[in-house]
Amino acid sequence: MDSPVKKRISPLTAPAAWLATGLGVTARSPAPGTIGALWGVPIWAAIAQLPWHSAQLAAVGLLIVLGAPLCDRAARELVDLGLAADAKDPQAITWDEFTTVPLVYAFAPEAGLSVVWLVVGFAWHRVFDITKPWPCRPLERLPDGAGVMADDAMAALYAGLAYAGCWRLFGT
Template sequence: MTDTVKAPSTVWRNPWHFVAFGFGSGTLPKAPGTWGSLVALPFIPLWQMLPDWGYWLMLGVTMLFGCWLCGKVATDLKVHDHEGIVWDEMVGMWITLWLVPEGWVWLLLGFLVFRVMDIAKPWPIRWIDRHVHGGFGIMLDDVLAGVFAWLAMQLIVWAVL
């Protein structure tokens, strides 16, 4: 469950907070998760230049880093899963678009599919969001939303190509 709290000024002074808040995108007053997901998009063409295993490795590293980062920033702020912490949405977007063809149409479609999964939180994502805490919990619901969105994207790719 997300707590609604004003973005702290530490986002602009603490590099860990800045990264966790999606390079500042999580400070926007409306729909910070959507803004964080958008900030993730420019990275996709870079990740797509990696070999498939390199992209997969990057996902593993950013997920593990995210567990630590999100947990640290949540502890610093004394707020579990502050809505401005959007690193988890960024990683969810990167998962969604792994092995998806290049191009702006695929980026846009992936963005929409991920946002639907992240907002709708189909089972077991909603349960995890409410019951798993700490950095792992903050990351896990968005990682699973990314996996669900990835599966949907793979079906779309298979149907179209």
């Protein structure tokens, strides 16, 4: 049996995988979750320009909802390209990280784009994404792209609460 030839991810060969891996950046990166989560900072910077908090929440929600079918397709593309052994939440897919980081920041939009508060929110996101408190781990077991997105969305909710708490206690 021939082994699959590993191909490069591009918008032409695997458009969903290209998007879900941060334009291909996390396809072969060390620490793809952390690198992918970094993409969430400029995404929040763009979303934060929307004039109403409700519009910001809608934009974040849309990215998260679109993530389930996108990550499902991206996982299949990565398997087809020989870049993942199976389609169950390949590490290279980081759409779930970079679209849930803005959810954390949405808990305290008044923190703005202060570097200190961006770092605080990012750190909380990583803590909860890595530790996966209940019910994050069971949510990972949901089928296909829903499982890819649900655990990170739940972790982002925890991180958002911690971020908002820090902002309320220490924010200016």
